[in-house]
Amino acid sequence: MTDTPHRKLERSATGFMLAIVAAASVGGLVEIAPLFTIDDTVENVKDMRLYTPLELAGRDIYVREGCYACHSQMIRTLRDDVERYGPYSLAVESKYDHPMLWGSKRTGPDLARIGGKYSDFWHVAHLSNPRDVVPESNMPSYRWLATTPLKLSNLPLMLKAQRTVGVPYTDEMIANASADARGQSAPDSEQSAGVSERYGEATQVSAFDGVATNVTEMDALVAYLQVLGQLTKAAYENTAAPEKMPDPNN
Amino acid sequence: MGQLTSGERDLAGAVLVFMAIMGVAMAAVGGSEPLGIHGVMVLLCSVGLLFVLMSTAFGPAPDPARLGKYYDDPIKVGVGFTLAWAVFGMLIGVWAAAQLAWPALNFDTSWASFGRIRPAHTSGVIFGFGGNALITTSYHVVQRTSRARLADQFSPWFVLLGFNLFCLIAVSGYFLGVTQSKEYAEAEWYADIWLVVVWVAYFVLYVRTLARRKEPHIYVANWYYMAFIIVVAILHIVNNLAVPISFTQAKSYTIWAGVQDSMVQWWYGHNAVAFFLTAGFLAMLYYYLPKRAERPIFSYRLSILSFWGITFFYMWAGSHHLHYTALPHWVQNLGMTFSVMLLVPSWASAGNALLTLNGAWHKVRDDATLRFMMMAAFFYGLSTFEGSFLAIRPVNSLSHYTDWTVGHVHAGALGWVAMITFGSLYTLVPSIWKRERMYSAALVEVHFWLALVGTLIYVFAMWNSGIIQGLMWRTYSEDNALVYSFVDSLVAMYPYYIARAFGGLLFLIGAIVASYNVWMTVRTPNPAPSPTGDDLPIGEHAGAIPSAAE
Numbered sequence: 194m195t196d197t198p199h200r201k202l203e204r205s206a207t208g209f210m211l212a213i214v215a216a217a218s219v220g221g222l223v224e225i226a227p228l229f230t231i232d233d234t235v236e237n238v239k240d241m242r243l244y245t246p247l248e249l250a251g252r253d254i255y256v257r258e259g260c261y262a263c264h265s266q267m268i269r270t271l272r273d274d275v276e277r278y279g280p281y282s283l284a285v286e287s288k289y290d291h292p293m294l295w296g297s298k299r300t301g302p303d304l305a306r307i308g309g310k311y312s313d314f315w316h317v318a319h320l321s322n323p324r325d326v327v328p329e330s331n332m333p334s335y336r337w338l339a340t341t342p343l344k345l346s347n348l349p350l351m352l353k354a355q356r357t358v359g360v361p362y363t364d365e366m367i368a369n370a371s372a373d374a375r376g377q378s379a380p381d382s383e384q385s386a387g388v389s390e391r392y393g394e395a396t397q398v399s400a401f402d403g404v405a406t407n408v409t410e411m412d413a414l415v416a417y418l419q420v421l422g423q424l425t426k427a428a429y430e431n432t433a434a435p436e437k438m439p440d441p442n443n
Numbered sequence: 444m445g446q447l448t449s450g451e452r453d454l455a456g457a458v459l460v461f462m463a464i465m466g467v468a469m470a471a472v473g474g475s476e477p478l479g480i481h482g483v484m485v486l487l488c489s490v491g492l493l494f495v496l497m498s499t500a501f502g503p504a505p506d507p508a509r510l511g512k513y514y515d516d517p518i519k520v521g522v523g524f525t526l527a528w529a530v531f532g533m534l535i536g537v538w539a540a541a542q543l544a545w546p547a548l549n550f551d552t553s554w555a556s557f558g559r560i561r562p563a564h565t566s567g568v569i570f571g572f573g574g575n576a577l578i579t580t581s582y583h584v585v586q587r588t589s590r591a592r593l594a595d596q597f598s599p600w601f602v603l604l605g606f607n608l609f610c611l612i613a614v615s616g617y618f619l620g621v622t623q624s625k626e627y628a629e630a631e632w633y634a635d636i637w638l639v640v641v642w643v644a645y646f647v648l649y650v651r652t653l654a655r656r657k658e659p660h661i662y663v664a665n666w667y668y669m670a671f672i673i674v675v676a677i678l679h680i681v682n683n684l685a686v687p688i689s690f691t692q693a694k695s696y697t698i699w700a701g702v703q704d705s706m707v708q709w710w711y712g713h714n715a716v717a718f719f720l721t722a723g724f725l726a727m728l729y730y731y732l733p734k735r736a737e738r739p740i741f742s743y744r745l746s747i748l749s750f751w752g753i754t755f756f757y758m759w760a761g762s763h764h765l766h767y768t769a770l771p772h773w774v775q776n777l778g779m780t781f782s783v784m785l786l787v788p789s790w791a792s793a794g795n796a797l798l799t800l801n802g803a804w805h806k807v808r809d810d811a812t813l814r815f816m817m818m819a820a821f822f823y824g825l826s827t828f829e830g831s832f833l834a835i836r837p838v839n840s841l842s843h844y845t846d847w848t849v850g851h852v853h854a855g856a857l858g859w860v861a862m863i864t865f866g867s868l869y870t871l872v873p874s875i876w877k878r879e880r881m882y883s884a885a886l887v888e889v890h891f892w893l894a895l896v897g898t899l900i901y902v903f904a905m906w907n908s909g910i911i912q913g914l915m916w917r918t919y920s921e922d923n924a925l926v927y928s929f930v931d932s933l934v935a936m937y938p939y940y941i942a943r944a945f946g947g948l949l950f951l952i953g954a955i956v957a958s959y960n961v962w963m964t965v966r967t968p969n970p971a972p973s974p975t976g977d978d979l980p981i982g983e984h985a986g987a988i989p990s991a992a993e
Contacts, residue, residue: 199747203660206653210669213754217674217718220758220781221681221710224774228703234771235702253694257620259558269767271840273917276925284769287701292624295705295768299844300543302929324546329934331546333556350688351696357686358698 236285238427243289243360244420245392246348246370247377247408251417253351254410255294258335265296266305266421279306280428280436289360289424301332306422309439313401316415339402339411345371366391378412379405395423446505446516451597455496458601463489469633472691477619478633481612481693488608505596511981513586515875517599521579522872524607525864526958528575532567533951539564540944544937554618562617562629568856569627569719571610576864577723578603578645581668583871584730585649588664589656590981598648605641609634621693625708627715628682632695635683642676657981663746667726670754674718682711702769709761717757720855724863725753728796728823731867732816736806741798745791752788756781763834766843775836782834786827793824811884811891815866818895822858826851841917846939847909850902857898857950865890865957872961874978879971882963886956893953900946908939 202208228234244252255261266287268278275281282305287293296303311319315326320338323330348370356362366373369387376384377398382405385398401415422428422438429438447455466489469482542548542557549555582599586592593599613630616622622629630638649672653661685695699707733740740746762770762778797820800807807817829851833842842848869887873880881887915932919925 200660203666206650206661206669209661209666210650210673213666213670213673214677216751216755217670217677217758219755220760224759224762224777225703225706225710228706228771228774256624257622258553258556259561259617259622259624261624262558262561265844267768269840269843271767271917273919273925274767277916277929282769284702287705287769290701291696291704292699292708293701293704294624295765297626297764297844298848300933303844327930329930331543331933331937331940333542333546333549333558334551335553335556336551337553347688347692347694350692351694354686354688354696358696359700 234284235288236283236427238283238285238425240427241285241288241425242393242395243362243366244424245373245377245388245396245416246352246366247343247374247413247416248420249351249355249417250343250348250374250410251413251415252294254338254414255417256292260304261294261296263296263298263300263332264302264304265299266303267295268303268305274303278303279422283428285427286422286424289355291355291358291360301330304418304421306439308419308421308423313399313415313419314403316418317402317411320411320414335411335414338414339409341410343374343408343410343413345374345408348374363391374413375408377416378402378408446509446514447499447596448505451595452496452500454597455600456493456500459489459493459496463493473693477616477621477693478691480619481616481633484611484615485608488611492604510592512592513978513981514593514596514599515583517593517603518579518582518871518875521575521582521603522868522875522961524603525572525575525579525868526954526961528567528571528610529861529954530951530958532564532572533947533954535560535564535567537944537947537951540940540947544940544944553620559617559620559622562622563614565627566610566613566617566629569715570613571607573720573724573860573864574606574610575603576727576867577668577671577719578606580727580731580867580871581649581723583875584662584664584726585652585668587978588662588730589653589658590979591652591655591657592981594648594651594655598644602641602645602648605637605644609638609641612637616693623683623685623695623697625682625697626712628679628708628711631693632683632685632687633693635679635685639676639680642672642679646672646676662730663740663750664726664730666750667722667729670750671718671723671726674714674722674754674758678711678714678718682707705765705768705770706762706774709764710758711761713761713764714757716855717753717760720860721757722753724819724860725749725792727863727867728792728816728820731863731870732796732813732820733799735810735813735816735866735870736800736803738799738801738803741795741801745795749788749791749795752785752791756785756788760785760834763839766836766839779834779836783831786831789827789831790824793820793827796820796823811887812866812869812881814891815862815869815894818891819859819863819866822854822862822898826855826859829854841913842909845909845912846905846936847913850905850909853905854898854902857894857901861950861954862894862898865894865953868957868961872964873971876965877971878964878967878969880969882960882967882969886960890953890956890960893949893956897946897949897951897953900949901943902946904939904942904946908936908943911935911939 268274268282270281319326321336322334323332349367352362352367352370372384373388376382376388378401380398389396397419402409402411426438463486466482466486470479473479473482539557539560612634621631623631684698687695759781760778762774763782766775807813832838869881912932915927918927
């Protein structure tokens with residue numbers, strides 16, 4: 194056999210490994226690096242809100258329970274996706290999502306715009322035993338969430354870490370994180386006013402699990418589900434088939 | 444461990460004491476939180492291993508003659524880990540599958556709900572079963588094809604046991620609700636850091652062993668093991684960059700956000716398939732298949748084409764998981780294009796393997812071990828064709844989010860990855876334990892048919908359910924309204940979910956049969972005619988290892 198360049202390469206472990214690194218790096222660099230620099234990867238939207246501490250805690254519970262394994266949060270640019278779930282998802286809507294929860298499988302329906310479509314009461318009943326509301330469902334029940342108190346002392350740490358990775362939480366938001374979580378789940382309490390002040394008037398203040406006196410994991414998860422698709426109105430503007438954003442107060 | 448020199452015993456002792464201290468520290472700061480529980484587990488593992496080490500601490504110095512032989516002790520332990528994780532991971536898989544048909548099977552507990560056991564299944568089979576199979580066979584192949592002993596006696600143990608500690612922390616964490624939610628990279632920051640340490644040690648060991656080789660040329664199986672080790676390191680580090688909320692807690696947030704995170708996750712996710720579940724297993728194919736068939740690899744040129752094609756093209760393909768999403772269109776296009784091109788190097792390898800069997804088809808008929816490897820090459824060809832097909836945007840609009848993806852993954856995982864692993868193990872085990880053959884050829888035959896029938900039932904069930912689901916979601920009535928609610932499509936899935944669980948159960952029973960057969964092979968004295976088995980000695984000059992036809 195002639196001594197081809199490849200035969201020579203096979204004699205050098207170092208050379209071979211450098212060639213592997215070179216060949217394997219190109220694809221990732223070309224596809225990932227520009228996503229950070231090209232301006233129109235993520236739309237610029239003025240009304241984009243942050244997750245409140247309670248909603249962020251609910252998001253972490255959604256992650257912890259692996260909800261993403263069966264529910265996507267990404268409505269594709271396909272007619273049947275849009276007609277079933279609402280306007281297709283925009284990049285800006287997950288701009289503060291660390292990590293993103295677009296999902297890869299729909300054993301259950303997409304949840305990108307579930308917020309405001311069902312009442313808090315429906316969500317609590319459904320999470321407690323899905324088959325009480327949807328007899329055909331194969332979703333696990335999560336009744337223990339209603340009896341598990343939310344760990345409020347972690348909230349400032351969570352907001353701080355979120356700020357480190359780029360979410361613009363202010364010092365004031367971090368300092369009041371625990372109080373805001375309590376306030377958001379206890380309407381008409383002293384603390385509830387501060388939530389709307391810091392996170393915007395559109396923030397839903399509600400005794401999510403029906404009990405205003407304590408903050409449970411059920412409160413947090415329902416608060417998160419109710420804010421899905423509600424962080425910005427951008428997806429409802431300039432669309433071919435105008436549709437109104439679900440209003441949670443109706 | 445009796446072969447460790449006194450210096451290596453001291454080093455091992457120091458590492459274990461350090462690990463035990465780390466375990467105590469984690470337990471102290473973590474308390475009853477998951478981090479504390481993991482601290483206790485680290486402590487128990489280190490102390491347990493310290494006891495094993497101490498029992499040999501004052502033994503005699505190892506025989507210098509050992510350096511003239513291959514170092515196979517870690518391989519024997521690795522075979523045990525591989526089979527244990529196979530049975531565990533597949534058992535959780537069958538359980539998860541059954542829960543989709545009968546949701547009450549989580550017994551209303553948090554730790555056993557589908558969302559928590561699903562990553563326990565995927566990590567258990569990918570990292571536990573697949574990872575241990577890769578490490579174990581790489582120790583075997585690199586020594587034989589280089590005709591050199593592993594570079595030292597400490598690092599093979601460190602890598603093998605350290606990797607299993609990572610798997611244990613990762614999988615136990617999912618039951619406790621510790622997860623980053625990144626698919627196939629769910630383990631939290633402290634487990635990820637530990638894996639980096641283990642992986643660097645693996646890389647160094649591999650390179651040092653290659654540097655001792657007596658063969659001038661690096662054999663093709665080692666190209667794939669090298670690509671596996673290097674690229675998995677890159678993928679793992681980039682995807683898992685995260686900020687913990689506190690160093691006393693398990694929770695962290697990834698540094699990547701939204702659309703960038705989606706691309707990073709699927710760049711990782713798809714290349715975990717490429718470099719974990721393909722490259723390393725192709726290495727097994729390129730060593731154990733020609734060895735068992737006693738035929739040289741059909742084409743050296745095809746091996747080269749396939750290797751560089753896979754290494755270059757795969758890294759572009761991840762974005763085909765994000766068709767029609769908020770990811771920019773041009774990235775989706777690149778992903779689709781490269782996914783289709785990937786068919787060329789993939790089929791080059793599958794074809795190369797099947798053509799290697801020309802002249803040995805009578806052996807395929809008689810020898811279930813070789814048939815495992817033949818079927819693996821066939822399923823590799825099938826699932827790579829399916830992968831390229833599903834990556835085409837309009838096809839993906841139907842298949843994405845449905846069970847078709849799950850069926851595709853399992854055609855690869857059961858038909859390709861698991862079958863090549865079992866074929867390799869049935870070749871490796873008699874060779875390492877110096878037995879003439881496996882304890883029972885009949886049980887290998889039984890395992891083959893259980894595995895094949897199980898895979899076919901599984902894959903056909905998921906193809907059917909996926910396509911039905913995709914079609915129901917997009918069915919319109921004559922007056923332009925969606926015909927089926929989501930629940931209608933779920934109801935249609937139940938028969939297939941039951942069939943899928945049954946197919947998985949058959950595959951699991953096959954793995955249990957394999958474990959029994961290996962156990963009995965080890966226990967039953969049936970020495971091979973030649974005390975060194977069929978190994979070439981650690982030698983001076985190039986010999987007749989299964990090299991490419993020239």
